[in-house]
Amino acid sequence: xRKASTALIFSLVLIFFAQAQSxxxxxxxxxxxxxxxxxxRVEFTNLENKVLEIRMxxxxxxxxxxxxxxxxxxxxxxxxxEGKELKVTRPNPHQWNVSGHDGTVNFEYILFANRGxxxxxxxxxxHAHLNMPATFVxxxxxxxxxxxxxxxxxxxxxxxxxxxxxxxxxxxxxxxDLYYFLDSPVEIADLYERSKKVGGQTIKxxxxxxxxxxxxxxxxxxxxxxVNEQVEVFGELPDLDYGEYVxxxxxxxxxxxxxxxHRNSTVVxxxxxxxxxxxETSIGTISHxxxxxxxxxxIRPASLEPFDFEEANMSGELWFxxxxxSYYTNLILTRAGIRTPKEYVEGLAGGINYVFNHPxxxxxxxxxxxxxxxxxxxARSVDPVNRENTFISYYTYGSVLGLALDLSxxxxxxxxxxxxxxxxxxxxxxxxxxxxxNRDIExxxxxxxxEEFASNFFSKYIFDSRMPDYKALLAAVGIEFGKAxxxxxxxxxxxxxxxxxxxxxxxxxxxxxxxxxxxESTDEILSIAGNRLNSVNSVDEILEDYEPGDTVEITxxxxxxxxxxxxxxxxxxxxxxxxxxxxxxxxxxxRNSWLD
Numbered sequence: 327x328r329k330a331s332t333a334l335i336f337s338l339v340l341i342f343f344a345q346a347q348s349x350x351x352x353x354x355x356x357x358x359x360x361x362x363x364x365x366x367r368v369e370f371t372n373l374e375n376k377v378l379e380i381r382m383x384x385x386x387x388x389x390x391x392x393x394x395x396x397x398x399x400x401x402x403x404x405x406x407x408e409g410k411e412l413k414v415t416r417p418n419p420h421q422w423n424v425s426g427h428d429g430t431v432n433f434e435y436i437l438f439a440n441r442g443x444x445x446x447x448x449x450x451x452x453h454a455h456l457n458m459p460a461t462f463v464x465x466x467x468x469x470x471x472x473x474x475x476x477x478x479x480x481x482x483x484x485x486x487x488x489x490x491x492x493x494x495x496x497x498x499x500x501x502x503d504l505y506y507f508l509d510s511p512v513e514i515a516d517l518y519e520r521s522k523k524v525g526g527q528t529i530k531x532x533x534x535x536x537x538x539x540x541x542x543x544x545x546x547x548x549x550x551x552x553v554n555e556q557v558e559v560f561g562e563l564p565d566l567d568y569g570e571y572v573x574x575x576x577x578x579x580x581x582x583x584x585x586x587x588h589r590n591s592t593v594v595x596x597x598x599x600x601x602x603x604x605x606e607t608s609i610g611t612i613s614h615x616x617x618x619x620x621x622x623x624x625i626r627p628a629s630l631e632p633f634d635f636e637e638a639n640m641s642g643e644l645w646f647x648x649x650x651x652s653y654y655t656n657l658i659l660t661r662a663g664i665r666t667p668k669e670y671v672e673g674l675a676g677g678i679n680y681v682f683n684h685p686x687x688x689x690x691x692x693x694x695x696x697x698x699x700x701x702x703x704x705a706r707s708v709d710p711v712n713r714e715n716t717f718i719s720y721y722t723y724g725s726v727l728g729l730a731l732d733l734s735x736x737x738x739x740x741x742x743x744x745x746x747x748x749x750x751x752x753x754x755x756x757x758x759x760x761x762x763x764n765r766d767i768e769x770x771x772x773x774x775x776x777e778e779f780a781s782n783f784f785s786k787y788i789f790d791s792r793m794p795d796y797k798a799l800l801a802a803v804g805i806e807f808g809k810a811x812x813x814x815x816x817x818x819x820x821x822x823x824x825x826x827x828x829x830x831x832x833x834x835x836x837x838x839x840x841x842x843x844x845x846e847s848t849d850e851i852l853s854i855a856g857n858r859l860n861s862v863n864s865v866d867e868i869l870e871d872y873e874p875g876d877t878v879e880i881t882x883x884x885x886x887x888x889x890x891x892x893x894x895x896x897x898x899x900x901x902x903x904x905x906x907x908x909x910x911x912x913x914x915x916x917r918n919s920w921l922d
Contacts (some may be wrong), residue, residue, distance in 0.1 A: 383459035391705035401436035437674025444586025453515035475645035488532030585611035587618030628761035644696035649724010730794035804909035
């Protein structure tokens, strides 16, 4: 018995020792923070007898385009377990190969980091804002190993650490594998911290800004109102991995506006001036990103599984994953009392106008718009593009389709609504963490609203690019949808006047009078309908004397040569959404159920 017990204990010790030896250990320090540098050291142990391939990510969770993070890595050095210098080679811009090691590689480098947002990292004397893929290298073939990271914080600073990583001590944190590690951003600063329990789990807010305790308390009240309303939509808070969710908010002049979701946290940044009140800074982003706790993080497209840190990630489901999340963004603010119903309703026109009047529907449906994410999601390019005519943001496209689906369901018998459909998606896919496809969404809608309804919605609006009947859908909830400027004439493309010369603010919009007249974005417009642009403040001053269908002459300069063309004016295409007070009981009941 004693021998058996001794053997068991010895076996457990060996297992523990092996696991400890196989843990990848990171250390980061900030001695040169004033110049935006971090010093990073990684210890890889218990390695196979082959070349160690060390990579810098090219993508980041929540982003779909490539971001070449390796460009900010320098001062690379590698040693073995005895401190012997090892040979490092570069097979490509994103990788370092280390050979001749003894089973241990200590990899050191300097990182330059000076963009504080949801994609990149920033180190300075105010904070260390770390998006992990932009900060830390990792080793191929060892992605499943657990990770420990120690943050070496300057003693003279009152910095605290906020992250979804599991704390092991005040400065050491743990991740079960590489994916969780790379999906766990960190904000280290002199933070305001607030927390509250929801259903036995903790919602935290770590806020880096200049403010007062009273402002922060009020802000956190709004955050919790948003959290509670969203829990109502999905029916429950997900089982958070370590029982906590943290908002990592950085509202500082040196930050860049952004929001980025992660499994148990979100990064929200804003370049708020120091002397500006906290108020409702980025509160819409807070609402959007927290919806992702369900929709994207757990109700997850199969096209994003597994997430590829080395290549762009393309998904045809972003109209739902990002777009329906966008639909709930402002709706939740309204239900939480942060926006009035009238403000919300009259703000709907912006998104509907953008989608309704966009020529991009001639080329791509919502699924195909979603495929464009690697080209548009904070992607970088220097060559001109024609997105004004070809691309509709899947955020906005999906949002107005979410509105149409919600109001369509509410117009059916049986008290149907989008909230309950999202609960169904949560139960079928999110709670079980089963990745879905577009056809799975259609099948779930068939289960919820019937085959005829689901097939009609998907065939017309998802797999094709037809537009729902917003006039009828909105009328059912006491909202008037109609032309914003009836009878007003338009050239269909915005023209900005600079130093007496008219310049298109974008490419000419396909089908517009300007487009049909052959005007290009590089042309310099001198006059419209005989009126010199140096004599007016805006083109509208000229067009107010004309009606749709009238012909006007346009004089412009192209490559130094003066030309003249004609354009037939169109009706102003903009719509408005008007909140009506004088409505019947059916409209009021539906509107209250929707907004309250």
